[in-house]
Amino acid sequence: MKPDTTQPVPPATGPAVNAPSRVQAEETMNPPIPEEILDSLRWIYLEAEPGSFEQYAGKHIAVFDRKVWGCSYDPDLLREYVALKYQLDPDRLVITYID
DSSP states (O other), X not given: OOOOOOOOOOOOOSOOTTOXXXXXXXXXXXXXXXXXXXXXXXXXXXXXXXXXXXXXXXXXXXXXXXXXXXXXXXXXXXXXXXXXXXXXXXXXXXXXXXX
């Protein structure tokens, strides 16, 4: 058996040439929230005060485009069900719990 003659590569010392900047890295890790999702969150907040969601107390609701598309005790199942049933992008649904 021959001895291993491969030499280890020394670690780089200094900034990488193609490394993303700190701002680019943060934007990649924390992309901006789409306006339609923010709009749904605003609507939920405004509608919750007059008690519009009382019938959903103790459950999660799925909201898209200022409309409640469904409710469930299981938020993951709710997202999957509503997305499949109504052909909606599951990442565009806002799922929130109603006290």
